[in-house]
Amino acid sequence: MNVKILTMGGTIDKVYFDARSSFQVGESNVDRLLKEVNVGFDYRMESLFKKDSLDLTEADRQQALAKVRSEPCDRILITHGTDTMIETARCLQAVTGKTIVLTGAMQPLLFKDSDAVFNIGFALGVLLSRSPGVYIAMNGGIFLPDEVHKNREMGMFQKAAG
Numbered sequence: 705m706n707v708k709i710l711t712m713g714g715t716i717d718k719v720y721f722d723a724r725s726s727f728q729v730g731e732s733n734v735d736r737l738l739k740e741v742n743v744g745f746d747y748r749m750e751s752l753f754k755k756d757s758l759d760l761t762e763a764d765r766q767q768a769l770a771k772v773r774s775e776p777c778d779r780i781l782i783t784h785g786t787d788t789m790i791e792t793a794r795c796l797q798a799v800t801g802k803t804i805v806l807t808g809a810m811q812p813l814l815f816k817d818s819d820a821v822f823n824i825g826f827a828l829g830v831l832l833s834r835s836p837g838v839y840i841a842m843n844g845g846i847f848l849p850d851e852v853h854k855n856r857e858m859g860m861f862q863k864a865a866g
Contacts, residue, residue: 706745706746706747706748706777706779707745707746707747707748707777707779707780707781707828707831707832708747708748708749708750708775708777708779708780708781709734709735709747709748709749709750709780709781709782709783710749710750710751710752710768710771710772710780710781710782710783711732711734711749711750711751711752711753711754711782711783712752712753712755712757712760712764712768712782712783712784712785712792713753713754713755713756713757713784713785714755714756714757714783714784714785714786714787714789714808714809715756715785715786715808715809715810715811715812716732716734716783716784716785716807716808716809716812716813716820716823717732717733717754717783717812717813732749732751732783733813734749734783734813734824735749737813737820737821737824738824741825743828745832748777752767752768752771753768755785756785756787757784757785757786757787757788757789757792757808758785758787758788760785760788760792765791765792765795766795768782768792768795768796769795769796769798769799772796772799772802772804773798773799775802777802778801778802778803778836779802779803779831779832780802780803780804780805780831781805781806781807781824781827781828781831782796782804782805782806782807783806783807783808783824784806784807784808785808786808786809786810786842786854786861787854789806789808789840789842789854790840790849790852790853790854792806793806793838793839793840793849794849794850796838796849797838797849799838800836801836802836803831803834803835803836803837803839804837804838804839805827805828805830805831805834805838805839805840805841806827806838806839806840806841807823807824807826807827807840807841807842808820808823808842809823810859810860819843822844823841823842823843826841826844827841830846834846840852840861842860842861843860843861845861845862845863847861847863850864851863851864852864
């Protein structure tokens with residue numbers, strides 16, 4: 705089974721720069737992770753953006769939408785910052801006939817205590833087992849874009865009330 709992985713940046717790809725005492729979005733380490741764990745399916749990776757999700761614009765989302773629409777692969781994993789992941793997922797609902805899963809992390813993938821490894825593995829399981837549609841896979845939950853919110857106080861995604 706072929707999978708396309710699109711990276712858009714966000715905390716999952718952040719690296720720490722000691723000289724600046726700050727975090728910046730760097731190269732994605734998802735490919736390295738998948739090679740280390742020896743996944744049993746073919747995948748291709750492509751970087752769309754290296755941005756904090758708060759810096760993504762509507763034009764960026766439209767570019768991501770065009771990329772997903774034109775992608776011949778029908779199973780697409782998108783790594784994304786958590787702050788605006790829901791907005792991007794809602795934009796991607798315009799795509800039909802493909803299974804699209806967005807995931808990210810509250811801590812950078814390179815951090816020992818990161819939730820990224822779990823979220824990526826979980827998201828891939830969702831991607832390979834779900835019917836076409838757009839899903840957010842975070843914190844062990846599978847969410848539809850119109851039925852989720854980020855609980856910043858708890859540091860996790862939850863089903864939206866109502």
